[in-house]
Amino acid sequence: MYLSIIILPLLGSIVSGFFGRKVGVTGSRILGCLSIITTTILAIISFFEVGFNNNPISINLFKWLDSESFNMVWNFQFDSLTVSMLIPVLVISSLVHFYSIGYMSHDPHSQRFFSYLSLFTFMMIILVTGNNYLLMFVGWEGVGVCSYLLISFWFTRIAANQSSLSAFLTNRVGDCFLTIGMFVILWSLGNLDYSTVFSLAPYINENIVTIIGICLLIGAMAKSSQVGLHIWLPMAMEGPTPVSALIHAATMVTAGVYLLIRSSPLIEYSSTVLLICLWLGAVTTVFSSLIGLFQQDIKKIIAYSTMSQLGMMVIAIGLSSYNVAIFHLINHAFYKGLLFLGAGAVIHAVVDNQDLRKYGGLISFLPLTYTVILIASLSLVAFPFMTGFFSKDFILESAYGQYHFSSINVYFIATIGAAFTTLYSVKVIYLTFLANPNGSVNYYKNAHEGDIFISLPLVILAIFSIYFGYLTKDIYIGLGSGFFIDNSIFIHPMREILIDTEFGVPTIFKLLPFILTILFSALAIIYPEFLSNSVSNFKLSNMGYYIYGFFNQRFLVEFFYNKYIVNTVLDLGGQTTKILDKGSVEWIGPYGFGIALVKASKTVSGLGKGVVTDYALYILIGACFYLSIFTFISIFFDLANSITLSCVLVLLGANNYVKLSKHNNINENSLTSSFLWPWSNTKEVSKYTAKHQNNLICT
Structure with missing residues (x-):
């Protein structure tokens, strides 16, 4: 069953x-939907079997890398964290597949679209279920390629090509740092398996842990679109709306948080x-909320x-509340998927227009879409007892x-960001x-709800x-919940704040986000209804x-990135090409060589002037040149042979006299004087040679 979860989407x-x-086309849609829906059913079964029974499952397929000091296995693990992530990934993916049958019905390339969707889901499953950093990295890169x-x-x-390149290249920055972090883990621990790395983590130098953590964080920043590496996220809206729903709700952007x-x-x-993490999440929350407030594209507002x-979620990670982070990730997947699919229904109904300023009055034409977007928006702003309320406010x-x-400063910053979220919702x-x-009459002539x-x-x-x-609150963040007892997440005892959060926070600070939500909702309605002229005059002022x-x-x-980073790199590359490739290398290389020839x-x-005496002179000069060359070469080789022969004779003479001294006890003076045989002390050598011919070895 567990292997089927991995294989079926592929x-x-x-x-x-x-x-x-x-x-x-029909067969492709049916097979794509059936494979994902079947995988979703199996994932729900595994959620109950693994999560509630605390029974992690491990699957070893085969060895990938095998050396003396490093072994890597295709190993997949299903623990509480894994099955929790599979629920939003596969539920959203199956609904997006089903939704795409209607949304992409007129597209001539729907087979390719469904193939990409299924491959995207498969790569996300690899990322989630991989039991080591290297296998996770395979899914990580696969998700990036599929998003492109x-x-x-x-x-x-x-615009679609530019957006895909932006997403691909921005994520390469994070991938680079993630790779560095993996190399540091391998260098310090000699392994990339989760179990080995995590069990040895308490014994690593804190500075090394910090370096690894920062590298992993930068990788997550790019994937999860945190401030600084966020520029690809709104541009990704150029893809089809089902793609936006899948990327933003359950797959790519959640990979970094996971x-x-x-x-x-x-x-x-x-x-x-x-x-x-704490401050990065707080700045990202306010930063994106302010930008979203001033956007006019419905999909870009939802993207922000x-x-x-x-x-x-990153704030929750900075607070060591990993169970709250995964709880909010799952909740967010459902209402964000609903927002994007609802926005897709609106866009589909009004002839693919995405500008909010050209909408208006669609409640009469799209009552179901209005209802579901209202529900999703209430959950987004954490209205009491909606899904988002139980995790976001926590x-x-x-x-x-x-x-x-x-953390207290972050509380107020994030609360302000949540209030701005209410405004643009x-x-x-x-x-x-x-x-x-406010739109064209053509928008309203054909506006209608989508099919089934x-x-x-x-x-x-x-x-x-x-x-x-409401149904899963006690499972993930309830006091005494043992859902993560299998150590799939770890919270240091010194950083456990669940009880303080539940019972120690004053009531006014628990109610403050809800109060601001009500106030800003009223403000967002009052301004366009009763103070529209004031708003317009303010916009037109300097x-x-x-x-x-x-x-x-x-x-x-x-603008900053393009002017001070991209243009600088382009200028540097241009000058390098101009000086080297188009300059010295070209002059020294083929271009210069060709000119010289x-x-x-x-x-x-x-030289060919037709004068015979000149030709005779050239022949004489050439003959002298070649003769001198051959003479020099012969002299050089004769000298080299003589030197080589002399060295050989010296070595043989020394060897022979060492042997003579051992057998005949030649005195030290005699041996010393005879060391340079055959040029010195020839008589003594001849005497000993005649006397001991059998002991002398001649070569």
Whole structure:
């Protein structure tokens, strides 16, 4: 069963990709959906078998690398953390596959699309189930490649190609540091297996643990779109909407958070890494919320909300609340998948337009879509008793419950970020469904709800967004829960704050996020309804123009990168090419050699003047030249032979007299005087030679 969870998505991808023409469009869709749905059912069974029974399963397939000091095996492990991650990955993937049947029904390349989706899911499963860092890295890189293929699926669009390259290259920065971290682990511990690394982590020097943790964190920053390496995330919206849902809800962006949670037994021994995680998550939350507030593309707003929620998860990791982080990751997957698929239903209904300013009044045409987006938005802003409420508010309370200066400051920063999340969530609902119609008449003529393939996944995800958090709260963050008793995550006893969070946080600080949510929701409705002129006048003022432009252009981060990093590297590369490739190397190499040959040929051809005496002179000079060369070579070889022969004779003479001294007791003076035989003391040597002919060996 467990091996089937890994293999089935790969089989679905191979059939759709290589045999798509044989099975046809319908066959490709059916096989792709069946493989993923079957895998999802098996994953749910494994969740109950492994998670509730605390019965980890390990599968060894074959050896990958085998040397004297390093062995690597294709080993897959199913523990509580693994099966918890498989639930959102496979549930969202199966619903996205089903949704894509309707959404991509008019696309002529749907076989390729379903092949990429299944391959994406397979690589994420490899990443999650791998039992060592090297196997995890295989899935890590595979997810990056699949994201490139899916974002650029409509490869005839220039923006799609640019976005896919941005995602691919930005993630290469994180991959580089992740590779360095793996090399440091291998250098310090000699192994990459999770069990070996984590068991030896307490005995490693803290500075080495910090270096490893920072490298892993930078890798996670790129994958999970934390501030600084976030620029690829909004650009990834150029892909089809089902791809956006799969990337943002359950696969690529969650990979970095999963890496940090999986490495909890390692980074728990570095307070520096935890502190960096704490502040990085807080800055990311506010940063992305402010940018999302000033965007007008519905998918980009939801993308920045993803970045904000990932910041919340990194805050939980910085607080050593790994169980809360994985709980929020799972909850977020369901309501974020619902938001993206709901946005896809809106875009599909209004002829692929994504600009919020051209929507309005769609509640009459899309009542089901309005309902599910409202449910997802309530869960996103952590409205009481929705799925997001049970994890998001608990992260904020945990920040206050640690009672450190940094964590309390992070509590207030993250609370402000959550309030801004409320603003743009209300903005999406209001401008899309409740405001007066602002779009073309053509948008509303054909606006309608999607078919069963689009509507059914929305309903299922809406149910998850309402009930999942309540049903699983005690499993993941309940007091005394033994779900992670198999040590799949590790919290140092000195950093355990669950009880303080549950009972020690003042009520006012527990209610503050909810109070701000209500206030900012009211503010988001009052301004466009009653103060729209004031808002418009402020935007048109000089200060409003610069403020709006600064936030709308995403804090000018891309401008900074392009001007001071990308252009610098391009200029350096251009100058290097100009000086070396197009300069010295070319002049010394083929270009210069060719010119030299041409000049030499012209010089030689100029010697042919047709004068016989000149030719005779050339022949004489050539003959003298060759004669001198041959003479020099013969003299050189004769001298070399003489020197070599002399050396050989000296060595043989020394060897013979050593033997004579042993057999005939030649006195020291005689031996010394005879050492240079045959040029010195020849008479004495002859005497001894005649007397002892049988003992002398001649060569």
